[in-house]
Amino acid sequence: MIIAHTADSHVGPSGSQLDRETGLNARMMDRARCLEFVIQDSIHRGAELILFAGDFWAGPGEIGLGCRPTPTQVHLVREALRIATGEGLPVVAILGNHDAAKGSNEWHAFELLADMPGLRTVDKPCLLNVWRHHHGEIGHDGEAFEYGSHSVEPLEMSPADGADLQLQLACLPFPNANLLLRDEEVRKLDPGERNLRIRELMMDCARGLAAQRIERVPCLLLGHFAVDVAEAGTQNRLMMLGGEWTLNLQELEALGFDACLLGHVHKPQNLGSGTVYSGSPEACAFGEEGEEKRYVLWSELRPGIFELESIPSPYRKLVTLSLSDLSEDGASVNPTIPVAGAIVRLEIPPESTLTADEARRAIEAAGAFEARVTKARSETMRRRDSDISASMGPVEALREWLAGKPDIQPLTDALITEALRVEEALGGAV
Numbered sequence: 283m284i285i286a287h288t289a290d291s292h293v294g295p296s297g298s299q300l301d302r303e304t305g306l307n308a309r310m311m312d313r314a315r316c317l318e319f320v321i322q323d324s325i326h327r328g329a330e331l332i333l334f335a336g337d338f339w340a341g342p343g344e345i346g347l348g349c350r351p352t353p354t355q356v357h358l359v360r361e362a363l364r365i366a367t368g369e370g371l372p373v374v375a376i377l378g379n380h381d382a383a384k385g386s387n388e389w390h391a392f393e394l395l396a397d398m399p400g401l402r403t404v405d406k407p408c409l410l411n412v413w414r415h416h417h418g419e420i421g422h423d424g425e426a427f428e429y430g431s432h433s434v435e436p437l438e439m440s441p442a443d444g445a446d447l448q449l450q451l452a453c454l455p456f457p458n459a460n461l462l463l464r465d466e467e468v469r470k471l472d473p474g475e476r477n478l479r480i481r482e483l484m485m486d487c488a489r490g491l492a493a494q495r496i497e498r499v500p501c502l503l504l505g506h507f508a509v510d511v512a513e514a515g516t517q518n519r520l521m522m523l524g525g526e527w528t529l530n531l532q533e534l535e536a537l538g539f540d541a542c543l544l545g546h547v548h549k550p551q552n553l554g555s556g557t558v559y560s561g562s563p564e565a566c567a568f569g570e571e572g573e574e575k576r577y578v579l580w581s582e583l584r585p586g587i588f589e590l591e592s593i594p595s596p597y598r599k600l601v602t603l604s605l606s607d608l609s610e611d612g613a614s615v616n617p618t619i620p621v622a623g624a625i626v627r628l629e630i631p632p633e634s635t636l637t638a639d640e641a642r643r644a645i646e647a648a649g650a651f652e653a654r655v656t657k658a659r660s661e662t663m664r665r666r667d668s669d670i671s672a673s674m675g676p677v678e679a680l681r682e683w684l685a686g687k688p689d690i691q692p693l694t695d696a697l698i699t700e701a702l703r704v705e706e707a708l709g710g711a712v
């Protein structure tokens with residue numbers, strides 16, 4: 283069996299460039315096209331099942347605000363998924379933190395996909411059965427399977443006649459902390475204790491799923507969370523600051539799943555034995571500059587034994603230049619730097635006579651898709667306001683803001699702890 287594994291498409295706008303073909307936000311279209319590519323390309327390579335490990339929508343600028351995909355964002359994701367479901371290929375998608383509603387009593391964005399045949403969305407821990415069925419077979423609903431060779435059903439459904447149980451999927455979507463914790467825990471625990479408590483509860487769920495598996499049937503864990511040894515990259519700095527709970531790699535692998543296919547961390551990486559972040563197929567922020575974006579194709583050699591292949595996605599390159607990458611007169615970019623088609627940023631030091639317009643012209647002449655040029659102000663000017671941007675998480679932004687307030691800066695850690703407590707009391711999972 284061949285399985286495609288992807289996550290974190292984050293189909294949503296950022297920046298102000300427009301896509302030349304559709305007139306929509308260019309970065310949103312870049313992300314939608316990478317998601318489409320993953321689905322299209324994996325079908326060409328023989329994928330029989332597509333697993334999406336969370337976060338269809340939003341972007342890092344929206345951390346803490348909950349999920350609000352616009353009708354356009356929903357349409358783009360549905361169109362990409364339809365490439366697979368239209369051919370009868372099953373897709374399983376688990377809820378990521380960006381797809382989730384903020385409150386535990388609100389509906390989440392997966393409601394907007396619920397009517398798609400062939401797509402199974404998962405918003406709470408569960409075990410799914412993947413059946414291989416034979417030509418002309420009749421499904422539980424009495425309909426013949428017209429195309430496709432696999433179907434995905436919840437554990438409690440009885441075996442389809444003549445079908446073989448091929449695989450089990452243990453799904454561990456991003457939890458709603460307010461559902462997971464009791465009220466007094468939400469209120470009383472400090473952020474560190476709270477994170478440990480969530481780790482314990484998530485591991486209980488994972489152990490419960492492992493206990494339900496049918497022996498000798500391969501079982502993969504599909505999850506959306508951070509593992510404690512994962513390299514986060516700048517995009518996920520928030521969790522490294524202690525703002526978010528993680529699971530422990532050894533504890534996870536001790537559960538005995540044949541592999542863990544994960545989402546949430548955008549940097550592609552293979553950890554331990556068979557614990558893999560596919561990474562995002564397109565970047566969400568400059569913090570992901572230089573990461574080789576991809577999706578992962580899992581080919582089963584024999585039951586439970588998989589061979590992995592990283593398939594590069596057609597992501598847009600992000601390039602940070604320094605002044606020395608421009609010619610002496612500032613009129614051209616060093617031709618050895620691949621800026622064609624890229625989003626390029628440059629901060630001109632205050633002592634340079636080069637203007638932002640001149641630098642922008644040079645970068646555009648080298649074929650860049652977008653030039654983001656700023657001129658640094660002198661140090662005394664800079665101190666007055668800080669470099670807070672929409673792409674920062676709340677902890678990072680607060681830290682940056684406090685850096686410019688010498689009188690209260692010594693209280694930084696205490697203030698951040700308090701801010702996280704307030705955020706939690708307001709009912710938000712970061």
Ligand SMILES: [Mn+2]
Nearest residue numbers: 337378379546
């Ligand atoms: Mn996530």
